[in-house]
Amino acid sequence: MEKILEGKAFVLGNNIDTDQIIPAEHLVYSLSDPEEKKMYGKYALSSVPMEKSGLPNGGIKYVEAEKFDTEFPIIIGGANFGCGSSREHAPFALQIAGAKVIVAESYARIFFRNAVDGGFVIPYESVEKLNDKIKTGDEVKIDLEKNILLNVTTNEEYKLKPLGDILPILEAGNLFEYARQTDMIA
Amino acid sequence: MKMTITEKILAKSAGKTFVEPGQNIWLNVDVLMTHDVCGPPTIEIWKREFGEAAKIWDKNKLVIFPDHYIFTKNPQANRNVSLLREFANQYGVDNYYDVGTDRYKGVCHLALAEEGYNIPGTVLFGTDSHTCTSGAFGMFATGVGNTDAAFILGTGKIWEKVPESMKFIFEGELPPYLMAKDLILRILGDITTDGATYRAMEFDGEGVFSLSMTERMTLTNMAIEAGGMNGIIAADAVTEAYVKERTNKEYEMFTSDADAKYHSIRKYKTAELEPVVAKPHSPDNMGTVRSIAGTKLTKCYIGSCTGGKLSDFQAAAKILLGNQVKTSTFIVPASTEVAKALEEETISGISLIDIFEKAGCIIAESSCAACLGGPADTVGRAKDNEVVISTTNRNFPGRMGSRQSEVYLASPLTVAASAITGVITDPRDFL
Numbered sequence: 264m265e266k267i268l269e270g271k272a273f274v275l276g277n278n279i280d281t282d283q284i285i286p287a288e289h290l291v292y293s294l295s296d297p298e299e300k301k302m303y304g305k306y307a308l309s310s311v312p313m314e315k316s317g318l319p320n321g322g323i324k325y326v327e328a329e330k331f332d333t334e335f336p337i338i339i340g341g342a343n344f345g346c347g348s349s350r351e352h353a354p355f356a357l358q359i360a361g362a363k364v365i366v367a368e369s370y371a372r373i374f375f376r377n378a379v380d381g382g383f384v385i386p387y388e389s390v391e392k393l394n395d396k397i398k399t400g401d402e403v404k405i406d407l408e409k410n411i412l413l414n415v416t417t418n419e420e421y422k423l424k425p426l427g428d429i430l431p432i433l434e435a436g437n438l439f440e441y442a443r444q445t446d447m448i449a
Numbered sequence: 450m451k452m453t454i455t456e457k458i459l460a461k462s463a464g465k466t467f468v469e470p471g472q473n474i475w476l477n478v479d480v481l482m483t484h485d486v487c488g489p490p491t492i493e494i495w496k497r498e499f500g501e502a503a504k505i506w507d508k509n510k511l512v513i514f515p516d517h518y519i520f521t522k523n524p525q526a527n528r529n530v531s532l533l534r535e536f537a538n539q540y541g542v543d544n545y546y547d548v549g550t551d552r553y554k555g556v557c558h559l560a561l562a563e564e565g566y567n568i569p570g571t572v573l574f575g576t577d578s579h580t581c582t583s584g585a586f587g588m589f590a591t592g593v594g595n596t597d598a599a600f601i602l603g604t605g606k607i608w609e610k611v612p613e614s615m616k617f618i619f620e621g622e623l624p625p626y627l628m629a630k631d632l633i634l635r636i637l638g639d640i641t642t643d644g645a646t647y648r649a650m651e652f653d654g655e656g657v658f659s660l661s662m663t664e665r666m667t668l669t670n671m672a673i674e675a676g677g678m679n680g681i682i683a684a685d686a687v688t689e690a691y692v693k694e695r696t697n698k699e700y701e702m703f704t705s706d707a708d709a710k711y712h713s714i715r716k717y718k719t720a721e722l723e724p725v726v727a728k729p730h731s732p733d734n735m736g737t738v739r740s741i742a743g744t745k746l747t748k749c750y751i752g753s754c755t756g757g758k759l760s761d762f763q764a765a766a767k768i769l770l771g772n773q774v775k776t777s778t779f780i781v782p783a784s785t786e787v788a789k790a791l792e793e794e795t796i797s798g799i800s801l802i803d804i805f806e807k808a809g810c811i812i813a814e815s816s817c818a819a820c821l822g823g824p825a826d827t828v829g830r831a832k833d834n835e836v837v838i839s840t841t842n843r844n845f846p847g848r849m850g851s852r853q854s855e856v857y858l859a860s861p862l863t864v865a866a867s868a869i870t871g872v873i874t875d876p877r878d879f880l
């Protein structure tokens with residue numbers, strides 16, 4: 264796993280539910296066909312209301328029309344990120360779109376678990392509320408060893424809560440890989 | 450160091466002496482439960498990941514209840530049950546409760562209790578969000594996705610983040626017009642559907658400990674409606690009596706330390722509470738029954754893991770005795786044991802089943818039935834723009850069938866009173 268992640272931030276509000284992340288109508292694409300699989304990226308975060316998509320001003324699509332991936336690998340969310348249905352497609356769609364890490368105040372439990380156990384995206388928790396401090400498009404750098412987020416654009420630094428015991432799962436790739444590496448399973 | 454009951458049970462399961470909120474720990478799972486909807490995909494992932502040599506970590510700890518889509522002609526639903534049956538046969542899973550045999554039980558969360566799988570001090574995972582129900586037995590119980598369940602199936606282990614605990618204290622016994630459903634709907638109204646996200650909801654106080662086991666299960670069942678990881682009630686003599694009657698497995702009773710740390714503590718005086726409903730379309734859309742009394746209904750429904758237990762039917766029968774229903778009213782016992790008890794239990798010498806039949810109710814076989822809508826031929830399913838009052842736990846658009854229908858959630862007392870009048874009615878009018 265990379266120790267430093269950098270790129271542009273995409274900022275969202277509270278209660279981003281799994282329907283906003285990947286609407287139910289798009290759950291039909293095959294996961295084994297690479298061409299179809301790309302569609303999950305195309306529609307990632309496509310149901311976030313436009314005025315709340317890319318804060319503070321809104322009106323920014325996570326994945327531009329005609330594209331399959333995003334220019335924003337870092338998502339800054341608020342409270343209760345990933346609430347709603349337990350579909351594993353939600354963190355998966357974000358991964359396919361090119362998201363590497365989410366930094367949110369809190370997560371709905373099953374989304375958080377799915378993100379880690381499926382190895383889709385790193386769910387960091389911020390210490391303080393960040394979605395009113397970082398703007399969509401800001402250059403952001405996350406140090407996974409120091410658990411620090413640096414907003415390169417403003418030169419502000421924020422602490423993140425350490426990933427703790429889930430770090431080895433993320434480093435291994437997913438829960439099953441982790442278990443293989445640690446001889447928990449053959 | 451001081452710990453809550455949830456922290457103590459998780460520490461024990463992780464082989465640690467102390468854990469604190471936020472810590473991610475590996476748990477040894479005591480029971481894994483699955484059903485006909487999530488069982489087949491879980492088995493598929495398990496086979497994919499563990500390959501030809503896939504082994505169940507401990508056959509005795511796996512429990513499978515077909516319960517969701519049971520009495521239907523729907524081919525996909527029936528195929529799911531066949532897959533479970535084949536799996537149970539192939540791997541010798543004794544704790545499989547097949548449909549069409551006298552082992553069939555009905556809704557998993559009640560069946561877990563009745564069959565002696567709910568053991569104080571243990572850790573239970575299930576592929577169903579209402580797995581938190583089992584927490585009524587002073588144990589840790591929560592729902593997981595299929596990937597996690599597949600992992601448990603192969604290893605018996607899973608990681609979990611130790612939750613912060615919220616405490617809800619009900620002072621004073623419940624007055625006769627209130628039920629556990631009124632308490633939990635009240636909490637939901639106060640803290641909303643994400644008020645307990647990633648937290649434990651611990652229920653305490655005389656109002657809780659004066660309840661029967663099945664009433665306590667109504668409280669823990671709906672912890673997930675507030676986003677909670679688990680609901681929990683410390684085991685007491687009532688719990689012990691229930692457990693001993695059903696199993697001779699050993700149990701361990703934990704309680705929260707007096708000065709354990711909580712995210713928050715809320716106190717309610719039961720004498721000040723009123724019968725409440727959750728209005729369409731969210732379980733936290735709380736209002737008093739009186740504030741919406743007179744709302745016209747087209748259907749009444751008493752059933753599900755949260756509202757189809759014996760105590761629910763006893764309450765409803767108390768009101769329906771000697772009365773006629775004005776609206777079509779469905780009685781869906783959650784389990785076959787409850788269905789049997791309806792014939793044996795009496796009020797004023799009349800069996801509950803007779804009371805319901807004489808009142809004009811429609812009595813269905815035990816299963817989840819219309820609690821989650823189900824295939825088109827599901828008994829009690831909401832059609833078109835029906836207005837339903839139900840003892841179930843969710844009233845999101847379309848949850849009980851038609852997306853145009855409106856569902857009010859309420860206690861069995863309130864549903865029974867409303868069945869008699871055909872409009873939403875406060876049970877105090879009949880008590």
Ligand code: SF4
Binds near residue numbers: 557816817821841
């Ligand atoms: S009765 Fe309803 S809530 Fe309970 S397990 Fe079945 S579908 Fe889920």
